[in-house]
Amino acid sequence: MPSELIQSSSDPLYKQVMDDIIRDIDSGFYGAEERIPSEEDLRDIYKVSRVTVRRSLAELVKRGYLVKQQGKGTFVQKKSSGEVVFRDVDCIDSFTSTCDGNGCRPGAIPICCEFVDIPDEAVDFFGDGSGGTALRIARVRTADGTPIMFEDNLFQAERYAFLAELDLRDVSIFDAIKQRIGLVPSKSLNGFDLNIDRADSDLASLLDVSKNEPLFYVHGRYVDQNGRPMFFGKQYMVGKRYSFRL
Template sequence: MMDIINKQLPIPLYHQIKEDIIEKIKNGTYKVNEKIPSENELVKLYSVSSITVKKALLDLVNEGYLYRIQGKGTFVAKPKISRVLTLMSFTEELREKGLKPETKVLEINEISNSVIAEKLNLSPEESITKIKRLRLADGEPIAIQTSYLPSKILANVASEQLEQMESLYKILESIDIQPYAAREEYSITILNEKELYTLLKQKKGVPAFSVKRITFTKENVPFEYAESILRWDRYSIEVELKSEY
């Protein structure tokens, strides 16, 4: 039988093991939520030390390919949703990846907030519509998004439309407001607020992606400021870089 890893290559053994396990996840040999072979079984399979196997598995857990249950073993994690920096709506983004999007509107309120007003180029006292939503993929909560829009642009939108919305951008397109450009800021946050980790079905203290975004029309007018919390175990961030030469 041909060796699965090649000890003559200059590639570290743990990395070769990682690549082999990733390939088995991708081709369905190891299925989502299925237990993979134990560390001892992998040591025999790859003919390497337990330290090498532990290193490979730890990396795969940290990278989101696997997860561990104490006393039970190591299992295949659900694939992460690769979030490409794009103007595509959440709904379109998930559908493109073969996932079923769902939105639960948590809150719709009229507020005044001078800090947010400044981001939207509004006067401090102008009314702002706050829309807080729980976003789900295949029935699983993966993000909490809070959008702030100038109330005046929603004047002709029925409250029922907002309360039952699937896609905010579809509603905005119906009133001739389309995203043309956006500026996003990414950071890592910790889920310490009970509402956040409860809605996302996470444990207190786990990390999450925090995304702050201002979206502009073609005329460079900001029409939405949004703050999103994304589950770290379901998202990865993908950035495409191109040379100017």
Template sequence: LRPGAWVEDAAGPLYVRLRKRIEQSIDSGLLAKSAPLPGEREIASLTGLSRVTVRRAMQELVDRGIIVQRQGSGSFVADAAPRVEQSLSHLTSFTEDMERRGLNVTSEWLTRGVFIPSPEEVMALALSSGEQVARVARLRRAEGRPMAIERASLPTDILPDPQLVTSSLYAVLERDGNRPVRALQRISAVNLGAEDAALLGVEPGTAGLRIIRTSYLPNRRVIEYTRSLYRADAYDFVAELRLGN
């Protein structure tokens, strides 16, 4: 946070520039996980910005789960992915969920193509013999932090060209009139294996949430079978319960 350094490379209001500058310092490792941040007053005098501007930038970083503030001891770089509350009663996509919270979504491709299906995929998607399967597997990030690994499989008549999925899978399905309207979701606890843990940025053996989603079109046809691993320290799944059966 050299004086004036925040001005050069970002656009928008001052507090947004300052927020982006701090985010960059965290992403580049200049500010380590759990590292303490200078106080509001110090940041203001280092940057020449008003304390109101600094406070506003800090509040946005707190809202996004990028920094945490502890009463009496100041602000620290959050050492975990942003923690989000996810409703279990709405059929939404990762992109929609994160964008609604103002979090920026990026994905890293693990697999994207058409393959010979596994027996599990044949069963789950009710594929005919000889039919291939479209696979879209991604590491999904919010504000640059890994949140989940999602491995989606779809019939190839629903997704003939997986390469066309550049950001949101559901946006592609929606465009083609194939947006699922119902899904079954199974959530269970797992200990993450070395490879998945490395992708998610946690230690091997850390607890994760395994989620299997099977989604349906209005005509009850299954069109998505997705096996995901979500960071247990990043998600609270919330469902509303009502008396009755």
């Protein structure tokens, strides 16, 4: 049930309200498709301004926890099993943080981690200083144990060679990179290529779907905050388990 806010906390009030509502949703205090208290009632419950309440609700709607119904109020969003909402295709966000933002438990099943020759399609991206080699990491990503995505990424070999020494099961590669060398993905050069593909036999087996199941296919070239090549990425996502909000 709603908790008292901590005025001295380093977290702003809107985030405290937001986090408290998330806890109440996760605990079942607010059930799926249930109407939550009105803005006026939330102001009284948390003793905050209307602006604070509206910012909290707007963020929860953006994250997929709540949905507004015109003239009726704000309701807890009903989620399909294994659904993950990718909120903004212009934002570099890890699968782990996307799951966290949608109340799902992220997971990763390593398929391969090996040094490979850079394919022709990625030579220009990595440039002459690559030595012609990249570190290929392929994993199946899961949400609450359900396969959601197959990611097949090529990392700049010399800078990210340490990833080959890590246990990549159920971990965020982005977090590992940030903790080890302080680099984060900044943007995708030339944006993302978003297409629809169908699962071949291998992808169908990895993602636990039928052959020819429709998949989202995203292809991008990602650089770090210093503008240097980070990874050349391909992701295949199960369409019925993954939603894009543009």
